[in-house]
Amino acid sequence: xxxxxxxxxxxxxxxxxxxxxxxxxxxxxxxxxxxxxxxxxxxxxxxxxxxxxxxxxxxxxxxxxxxxxxxxxxxxxxxxxxxxxxxxxxxxxxxxxxxxxxxxxxxxxxxxxxxxxxxxxxxxxxxxxxxxxxxxxxxxxxxxxxxxxxxxxxxxxxxxxxxxxxxxxxxxxxxxxxxxxxxxxxxxxxxxxxxxxxxxxxxxxxxxxxxxxxxxxxxxxxxxxxxxxxxxxxxxxxxxxxxxxxxxxxxxxxxxxxxxxxxxxxxxxxxxxxxxxxxxxxxxxxxxxxxxxxxxxxxxxxxxxxxxxxxxxxxxxxxxxxxxxxxxxxxxxxxxxxxxxxxxxxxxxxxxxxxxxxxxxxxxxxxxxxxx
Numbered sequence: 535x536x537x538x539x540x541x542x543x544x545x546x547x548x549x550x551x552x553x554x555x556x557x558x559x560x561x562x563x564x565x566x567x568x569x570x571x572x573x574x575x576x577x578x579x580x581x582x583x584x585x586x587x588x589x590x591x592x593x594x595x596x597x598x599x600x601x602x603x604x605x606x607x608x609x610x611x612x613x614x615x616x617x618x619x620x621x622x623x624x625x626x627x628x629x630x631x632x633x634x635x636x637x638x639x640x641x642x643x644x645x646x647x648x649x650x651x652x653x654x655x656x657x658x659x660x661x662x663x664x665x666x667x668x669x670x671x672x673x674x675x676x677x678x679x680x681x682x683x684x685x686x687x688x689x690x691x692x693x694x695x696x697x698x699x700x701x702x703x704x705x706x707x708x709x710x711x712x713x714x715x716x717x718x719x720x721x722x723x724x725x726x727x728x729x730x731x732x733x734x735x736x737x738x739x740x741x742x743x744x745x746x747x748x749x750x751x752x753x754x755x756x757x758x759x760x761x762x763x764x765x766x767x768x769x770x771x772x773x774x775x776x777x778x779x780x781x782x783x784x785x786x787x788x789x790x791x792x793x794x795x796x797x798x799x800x801x802x803x804x805x806x807x808x809x810x811x812x813x814x815x816x817x818x819x820x821x822x823x824x825x826x827x828x829x830x831x832x833x834x835x836x837x838x839x840x841x842x843x844x845x846x847x848x849x850x851x852x853x854x855x856x857x858x859x860x861x862x863x864x865x866x867x868x869x870x871x872x873x874x875x876x877x878x879x880x881x882x883x884x885x886x887x888x889x890x891x892x893x894x895x896x897x898x899x900x901x902x903x904x905x906x
Contacts, residue, residue: 537647538582541625542688546570546596546633547589547608547615559733560633561595565743568599569733572636572746575837575905579801580643581629587619613706613713620697628696629688630710637729637742638688645724646690654719655691657711658726659683685709686726695719749905751838753800755792760894767895769847769857770878771823771864776852780895783812787822789878792897793845793865794822797829800903801836823868830869838903840871847880848889848896854880 546560560570570586577584587608588596596605606622608615616630627650631638642658649656662684666677689710691699696710699717707713711721733742764779770789780786795805803809806825810817833840843865847854854861858878866873883890 536579536582537627539625540581540627540629540647540650540690541583541585541623541693542574542577542581543616543619543623543628543630544570544573544577544584544586544633545608545612545615545619545630546573546592547587548612548633549589557595558589558592561592561599562739564636564733564739565746569636569742570596570633571599572837573631573633573638574600574603575835576636576638576640577629577631577643579836580640580647582625583623585619585622586633587615611706613700613703616710617697617700620693620700623693623697626693627690628693629690630696631688632732634733635687635730636733637727637731637746639727639729642686642724642727642730643688646688649722649724650690650692653722654695655689655711655714655721656724657689657721658686658730659723660686660726660728683723684726685711686730686732689714689721691719749838750841751800751903751905753796753798753901753903755795755797755799755899755901756897757788757792757795758888758894758896759786759788759791760888761892767852768822769854769895770845770861771868772857772860774852774857784810784817784820784825785822788895788897789845789847789861789899790822790826790865790868792899793843793869793901794825794829796843796899796901797826797833797840797903800901801829801833801838803829803832823864826865826868833903834870836905838905840869840875841902841904842875842877843869843871843899843901844877845879845897845899847878848883848898849880849894850882850885850890850892854878 561568585604587606590607646656662679662682666679667673668675699713703713759780759782761778762781767774767776767780768785768787861878862876866876
């Protein structure tokens with residue numbers, strides 16, 4: 535569920551010198567994608583808005599890594615950058631997160647948001663389980679680990695309260711929880727995750743890449759349209775001559791409708807009617823490519839690549855075979871994948887049922903989405 539009352543404020547204005555690589559660590563490659571892109575994608579679909587605070591010199595890098603995301607120029611210090619970002623937050627809750635923690639999970643985000651419903655602030659952490667020593671070259675003493683935690687982000691707060699806390703805080707803080715505590719705010723601890731590590735040194739990139747989990751989702755779609763007056767049908771984006779047309783609020787492309795619903799299904803985002811209600815006149819006669827493009831972009835925004843599409847048109851006529859290659863090409867073009875990832879085929883019902891009687895066309899589609 536998307537929490538429209540919350541904004542993810544991702545702090546990405548640091549220079550990341552210790553990580554090496556020639557560019558700030560948040561723009562370096564991590565298993566095929568920039569670190570910052572992976573971090574932003576973790577919040578997509580879970581919060582109502584995302585704001586990323588960047589160094590002014592990095593705007594081109596940021597626009598390439600996270601196109602379309604709201605960018606704010608940061609200040610000379612982390613505190614100044616957070617204050618700049620908070621000024622752009624319009625929701626009642628805010629999650630402040632380090633750009634260099636791309637392994638943050640949806641479960642952590644949800645735990646922070648749930649705890650934030652009942653207090654001023656909440657933050658994830660891991661209990662210290664190792665023995666603690668003090669010293670330099672030699673062990674000089676021991677420290678009690680009881681009640682100690684390793685802090686992580688996102689650290690969530692009531693926006694107005696943390697904004698006021700930052701305005702009143704003098705100097706630099708280790709994190710936003712320190713600022714909150716100085717203002718007397720109550721901050722709950724929720725369970726963190728070892729995968730939510732912060733990339734600091736060069737060797738951390740290999741550790742972070744190993745911790746990335748592949749997320750595979752499969753969605754199914756099914757749709758039916760009846761025949762009516764007309765001289766052609768539109769199937770999978772291709773105009774096919776026929777003695778009758780298909781009836782529907784849009785262009786009645788049963789193929790694209792089914793593939794679109796399969797993508798929405800894999801994302802648990804409802805169906806076409808959820809996003810494009812047939813009761814709204816603006817969608818009457820609409821090219822169904824608009825619907826499929828929306829679904830594919832939503833998947834990309836959530837960090838998923840479309841691995842493959844398999845669609846089966848069910849009808850006695852028109853014959854699909856002569857047009858199947860063109861249909862594959864059009865679907866691939868709309869969703870932005872190579873044609874080898876798209877299958878369009880047809881079958882009959884041996885003249886049984888509505889399709890067998892030539893009353894309409896049905897379609898069944900399966901889509902696989904992959905993230906990680």
